[in-house]
Amino acid sequence: MNFVTSWSGGKDSCYAMMQAVKLGFMPKVLLNMMNENGKISRSHGLPLSILNQQAQKMQLPIKTVPATWGDYEEKFITILKSLKAKFDLEAAVFGDIDLQPHRDWEEKVCQAASLKAILPLWQQDRIALVNEMIENGIETMIVSCNTMMGESYLGKILTKELALELLEKGIDPCGENGEFHTMVINCPLFSEAIELPAFTTKVYKDYCFVVWE
Numbered sequence: 127m128n129f130v131t132s133w134s135g136g137k138d139s140c141y142a143m144m145q146a147v148k149l150g151f152m153p154k155v156l157l158n159m160m161n162e163n164g165k166i167s168r169s170h171g172l173p174l175s176i177l178n179q180q181a182q183k184m185q186l187p188i189k190t191v192p193a194t195w196g197d198y199e200e201k202f203i204t205i206l207k208s209l210k211a212k213f214d215l216e217a218a219v220f221g222d223i224d225l226q227p228h229r230d231w232e233e234k235v236c237q238a239a240s241l242k243a244i245l246p247l248w249q250q251d252r253i254a255l256v257n258e259m260i261e262n263g264i265e266t267m268i269v270s271c272n273t274m275m276g277e278s279y280l281g282k283i284l285t286k287e288l289a290l291e292l293l294e295k296g297i298d299p300c301g302e303n304g305e306f307h308t309m310v311i312n313c314p315l316f317s318e319a320i321e322l323p324a325f326t327t328k329v330y331k332d333y334c335f336v337v338w339e
Contacts, residue, residue, distance in 0.1 A: 127151045129217040129244065130209050132232075133158050133188065135172045135180055136308040137266040137284065138221030138247060138300065141259045144315060145246035146219045154213040156181050156188040157205060164192035170307040171270055173338050176320065183316035199235065206239035217242040223302045224249050252300045256289040264313045267322075269336040271306035277334040280327045284308055 131143045133156035143153060158177055159168050166173050167190075174190060181188035189209060193201045209215055218241050222228045229245060236243040247255060259266070266284045271277075275297060282288060289299035297305050312319035324339045 127216045127242075128154045128214055129219050130155050130157050130206070130213070130215055130241075131219045132221070133177075133180075134169050134221065134307070135167060135177055135310060136170050136221075136269075137256075137259050137264055137310060138223065138302075139219075140221070140264055140266075140310045140313050140315065141255075141262070142219050142221035142244075142246045144262065144264075144313065146217075146244060147315070149246070151217065151219070151244070153184070153186060153219075154215060155209055156184075156186055157209065157218075158188060158190045159198065159202065160190050160192045162192055162194050164190065168193070168198075170309060171335050172309055173323075175323070176309065176338065179320040180310060180316070183318060183320060185317070199231075203235050203238045206235060206241060210239055210241060215241060217244050219244045219246065221245075221247055223247050223252070223255065223300055225302065252298055252302065253289060253293055256284070256299045257286055260284070260286055260289075262314065265311045265319070266308040267311055268306050269309045271301075271334050272304070273329065273332050273334060275306055275334070277327050277329055279306065280334055280336050281325070283311075 161168050220232050233243045268279050268282050271279050293299045325336045
């Protein structure tokens with residue numbers, strides 16, 4: 127089964143893709159929704175240069191689509207239809223864990239594009255999942271987080287110890303509710319680790335971000 131990965135650049139979409147490959151499915155293309163200016167990804171704030179590096183390390187094409195929240199769904203369905211035709215796709219893989227509204231939306235857009243929505247991480251235990259990702263060779267860095275976590279977490283590599291520390295603070299160790307977002311530096315799907323540009327950090331309203339140079 128040929129699939130597109132809804133690729134955020136973070137750990138969940140990466141591990142979902144790894145699991146789909148393990149099941150014998152065939153990755154053909156990555157899809158990332160960007161903010162309106164098309165310069166950084168909407169969810170994780172990753173620049174195009176980093177997304178392109180990740181795709182290159184997997185030897186896969188990546189399609190990036192600028193969108194506002196207003197036209198996001200319409201553009202998502204349109205690009206799914208286009209990629210389905212171009213790459214002979216049968217499915218789309220997503221990294222969501224247990225937010226039902228997210229799953230409902232993904233199944234809706236996939237249905238509109240005549241694709242099957244696959245969520246390999248669905249309803250798995252959070253801390254066990256993070257540990258599994260780390261054990262399976264996903265090296266990932268925290269690139270944004272809420273102010274409850276604080277700016278000091280930005281740039282940290284997600285380890286088992288750090289996941290436990292977050293859990294003890296009452297923070298979801300997967301960041302499933304948007305507490306934090308990660309960026310994959312290396313994983314078994316990559317030929318080698320990506321090269322990170324220099325960065326600074328900033329706080330905007332109630333969220334902290336890595337700002338890439």
